[in-house]
Amino acid sequence: MKTSTTLATAASLLAVVEGATVNQRRNAPRVVGMETQRIPARNPIHRDKLRRRGSVEVGLDNEETLYFINGTIGTPARAVRLHIDTGSSDLWVNTPGSSLCRESSRPCAFAGTYTANSSSTYEYIGSWFNISYVDGSGASGDYVSDAVTFGPAKLDRLQFGIGYQSTNAQGILGIGYPINEVQVGRAGRQPYRNLPAQMVADGMIQSNAYSLWLNDLDANTGNILFGGIDSAKYQPPLLSLPVQPEQGFFAEFLITLTGVSLGGTSVASSSEMALAVLLDTGSSLTYLPDDMVSTIYNRVGAQYDSSNGAAYVPCNIADDDANKFTFSFSSPATITVDMNEMVLDMFLNSGRRPTFQDGTPACLFGIAPAGQGTKVLGDTFLRSAYVVYDLANNEISLAQTRFNTTESNIQEIGTGTNSVPGATRVENPVAATDGISGGGSVNGIGRNAAGRMMATRGWVGIVAAAVLGLVL
Numbered sequence: 001m002k003t004s005t006t007l008a009t010a011a012s013l014l015a016v017v018e019g020a021t022v023n024q025r026r027n028a029p030r031v032v033g034m035e036t037q038r039i040p041a042r043n044p045i046h047r048d049k050l051r052r053r054g055s056v057e058v059g060l061d062n063e064e065t066l067y068f069i070n071g072t073i074g075t076p077a078r079a080v081r082l083h084i085d086t087g088s089s090d091l092w093v094n095t096p097g098s099s100l101c102r103e104s105s106r107p108c109a110f111a112g113t114y115t116a117n118s119s120s121t122y123e124y125i126g127s128w129f130n131i132s133y134v135d136g137s138g139a140s141g142d143y144v145s146d147a148v149t150f151g152p153a154k155l156d157r158l159q160f161g162i163g164y165q166s167t168n169a170q171g172i173l174g175i176g177y178p179i180n181e182v183q184v185g186r187a188g189r190q191p192y193r194n195l196p197a198q199m200v201a202d203g204m205i206q207s208n209a210y211s212l213w214l215n216d217l218d219a220n221t222g223n224i225l226f227g228g229i230d231s232a233k234y235q236p237p238l239l240s241l242p243v244q245p246e247q248g249f250f251a252e253f254l255i256t257l258t259g260v261s262l263g264g265t266s267v268a269s270s271s272e273m274a275l276a277v278l279l280d281t282g283s284s285l286t287y288l289p290d291d292m293v294s295t296i297y298n299r300v301g302a303q304y305d306s307s308n309g310a311a312y313v314p315c316n317i318a319d320d321d322a323n324k325f326t327f328s329f330s331s332p333a334t335i336t337v338d339m340n341e342m343v344l345d346m347f348l349n350s351g352r353r354p355t356f357q358d359g360t361p362a363c364l365f366g367i368a369p370a371g372q373g374t375k376v377l378g379d380t381f382l383r384s385a386y387v388v389y390d391l392a393n394n395e396i397s398l399a400q401t402r403f404n405t406t407e408s409n410i411q412e413i414g415t416g417t418n419s420v421p422g423a424t425r426v427e428n429p430v431a432a433t434d435g436i437s438g439g440g441s442v443n444g445i446g447r448n449a450a451g452r453m454m455a456t457r458g459w460v461g462i463v464a465a466a467v468l469g470l471v472l
Helices: 007-011 044-051 195-201 290-300 315-319 449-457
Strands: 032-038 067-073 078-085 091-094 123-132 138-150 153-166 171-174 209-213 221-226 228-230 234-242 254-257 259-262 275-279 286-288 303-305 310-314 324-328 334-338 362-365 367-369 375-377 385-390 395-401 410-412 423-425
Touching: 078 091, 091 138, 123 153, 153 195, 195 221, 209 228, 221 228, 234 254, 234 385, 259 290, 286 290, 290 367, 310 315, 310 367, 315 362, 334 395
Parallel strands: 078 171, 091 153, 234 423, 275 375, 286 367
Antiparallel strands: 032 067, 032 221, 067 078, 067 138, 091 171, 123 138, 138 153, 209 221, 209 385, 228 410, 234 395, 254 275, 259 324, 286 375, 303 310, 310 362, 324 334, 385 395
């Protein structure tokens, strides 16, 4: 959803973070690795709809979480599980005293909570933490700072939000651009150092950059490396693409998509395609232009349910090795996604899988129509890509992932240009001519979220095959 606050309002405030002093520690490797963990969502499309109401995820129950990392907050340390979100920039957690967390179903138990007054290292910052959603739900409370630990990273002081009033059971670890922090747009204040920026300031890593390896759909673990890459986790080449600016400022991880093909045949609507797409770990599915999705659905035999904004396919098409998706960016950058990464098992509350009328097991298809909203390469794409998010240089580096490898070759990301080891910038990168709507979620309301949700729900009639006989 586009907000009334412009990016220019917040742009002058960025210097505090961008100009952070780095404490050099030359005798220690400056890469912080953390294991990511995955729990399959019972209903990914439901989860995405709720998440797209705003800049953070709305979880229904303990099984709605996908990729998260474990950490601790406060003294004594309280365990928390936080959803990794490249589409937002604030870390925030629930308090156990909120009306949501006090419900008898204990919805916050899975992710953990934080009680400020129980921590001897807690410091109050201000009461302007307030994330809102277009349906009126959200989270509000205080900004505070406290000791935070993630894996080997022990930060004596990190700013984050507390949801004293919340309708969201899942805490979030937003690691995006500072301009998307809630306090920048909504409170009109200077940006603060979120997790990767604070790691730079504390000398834990050299550069505000990190790499993400989600691993395949069947894997329960992957990793995120702050300040480093693992060249054993991808197939060379590692190619760097520019992040696309919005109104002249860098706000989100948007890169230019130039084509999509299925089984070697193009499904893009134009040979001159230059579409801005968001790399968002907070989206379970991939959201593409409606005409492209229609072509894809027809080719794979997907049956679209407009009431859910989702398409279903026979589960056995996951075994179709010949039909691979190829996502093209500025040449020669491409990522191939096998069909088995696009077919998602889905179970109902009863524990059974939905079926078509003839008894064929039905699975959720990993691509959905974006409508008028932002086009997103979500987890169904990101699992097949090794991605380096270089905030310092406003670049994204992509390579084909190596699934389930046990090898490792970790290297530091340095400072300055050409700082990602082994990465090569594409020549003559294509600038996006479509998909830039201008304006990030600078006031705490996700500008992309609501429009995509509502447009998807209203997308009726594009798919020729109506949903006939899907038994839920």
